[in-house]
Amino acid sequence: MSDxxxxxxxxxxxxxxxxxxxxxxxRHLVPERTGRTDIRIKDAVWTSVFSIHRRPADTYRQGxxxxxGDAAHIHSPxxxxxxxxxxxxxxxxxxxxxxVIRGQATEALLDTYEAERRPLATDVPRRTTTATRxxxxxxxxxxxxRTRVLVPMANMPSVQRRAGQVASQxxxxxxxxxxxTGLTSRLGRRPRPGDRVPDLACRRPDGRRTRxxxxxxxxxxxxxxxxxxxxxxAEARKRLGExxxxxxxxxxxxxxxxxIRPDAHLAWRGRATPAHLGRRLDHALRVSP
Ligand SMILES: Cc1cc2nc3c(=O)[nH]c(=O)nc-3n(C[C@H](O)[C@H](O)[C@H](O)COP(=O)(O)OP(=O)(O)OC[C@H]3O[C@@H](n4cnc5c(N)ncnc54)[C@H](O)[C@@H]3O)c2cc1C
Numbered sequence: 001m002s003d004x005x006x007x008x009x010x011x012x013x014x015x016x017x018x019x020x021x022x023x024x025x026x027r028h029l030v031p032e033r034t035g036r037t038d039i040r041i042k043d044a045v046w047t048s049v050f051s052i053h054r055r056p057a058d059t060y061r062q063g064x065x066x067x068x069g070d071a072a073h074i075h076s077p078x079x080x081x082x083x084x085x086x087x088x089x090x091x092x093x094x095x096x097x098x099x100v101i102r103g104q105a106t107e108a109l110l111d112t113y114e115a116e117r118r119p120l121a122t123d124v125p126r127r128t129t130t131a132t133r134x135x136x137x138x139x140x141x142x143x144x145x146r147t148r149v150l151v152p153m154a155n156m157p158s159v160q161r162r163a164g165q166v167a168s169q170x171x172x173x174x175x176x177x178x179x180x181t182g183l184t185s186r187l188g189r190r191p192r193p194g195d196r197v198p199d200l201a202c203r204r205p206d207g208r209r210t211r212x213x214x215x216x217x218x219x220x221x222x223x224x225x226x227x228x229x230x231x232x233x234a235e236a237r238k239r240l241g242e243x244x245x246x247x248x249x250x251x252x253x254x255x256x257x258x259x260i261r262p263d264a265h266l267a268w269r270g271r272a273t274p275a276h277l278g279r280r281l282d283h284a285l286r287v288s289p
Contacts, residue, residue: 022047052076054129056121060114068093073121078135079128084169089117091263098218099285104240108286116177120169127166170196174265179284183268191266197223197258202247212247216262220244223258232257235274239281 017025023044031037053074060067069086093113099105133142134150153159165171173195174180180194191197199213202223215221220240222233226248233246236259244259259268259277268280 017049019044019047022049050077052132056118060118061110066093066097066110066113072117073124075124076128076132079124079131080167081124081128081169084167085120085124088120088169088172088263089113092117095218095220095262099240102241105285109284112178112284116174116179119176120172172196179267183280191258191269193266193268195266196264197260197266199264200249202249205246210247212260213264215245215247216260216264218243218262220262220267221247221258221260223247223249223254223260224256225249225254228257231274232259232277235278236281238278239285 023041026041030039030041054076056073057067057071060072068089070082072089073085075082093110096105096109096113100107100109134146137143137146154163173192175192175194177194180192183193197212199211200223202210202212202215202221204210204215212221212223220236220243222236222244224232224246233244236244256269256271257277258266259281261267267284268277270276
């Protein structure tokens, strides 16, 4: 048993097809495209016909209405990017909504959601459209590229690694977004403000070992070399309340303080005075000090 998909004639009325019509279509297509006549197609577990759209919403926010996931940016499912893009939207938006609802940030913070996430809504569909053309395109050029270039390349471990990395979206950064403006240019080291921080091994204040990502989700984290950050923590807590977990990172290379957002992106890093962190948070939360 295996799964499969096939493109229908664009002029056809596929939306009205039931299981039998879909199976009949596959019975014609499989021998035609594979040259094999020994394959029997029967007992489908599930069939569906879907149309491919490429439609970004004009805006992600209209007053109290916010769009995320497919409602904000629908594109071809080939490439498997829909769920991870939608989850990224939700992670980016959730902590901002929580701060606004608690009165710790102004509504202007919600506008940074679209500013940070919308660039992906043009980037991802560009890639999924290319993937779709290569996988189901019926022109002689596309057929040639698929069989002679795409399939051999897809079997190469380095290409598979790269494809997995791109599809994971772990590379997504908000460096150019409004919350990192003015923070990134002076810093050559990674992660830079806006980058996603990897799931580092850390310790909680009571000495217990933990992982960074296990501490995030509904909380922020202040990651610092041992014994170095009580003043930074106090400054951040003035703005964010008790929702920050102080963590220490055993990695020797970390010599500065990192404030990490609930969605695992770096909000601030530095060795500057705690007042600098406070000013940056006031700017990010769009509140007047
Ligand atoms: C054939 C196919 C294969 C796919 N394969 C992949 C894949 O391999 N990997 C991947 O990442 N993505 C894949 N996708 C895309 C993925 O399914 C979507 O990106 C994802 O489901 C979007 O999630 P969502 O929550 O934004 O929207 P949806 O999953 O569409 O959820 C929206 C929900 O809102 C409900 N709703 C709508 N209107 C109303 C209303 N007025 N009131 C109340 N409820 C309402 C709907 O019933 C639905 O349950 C595929 C899509 C298709 C069609």
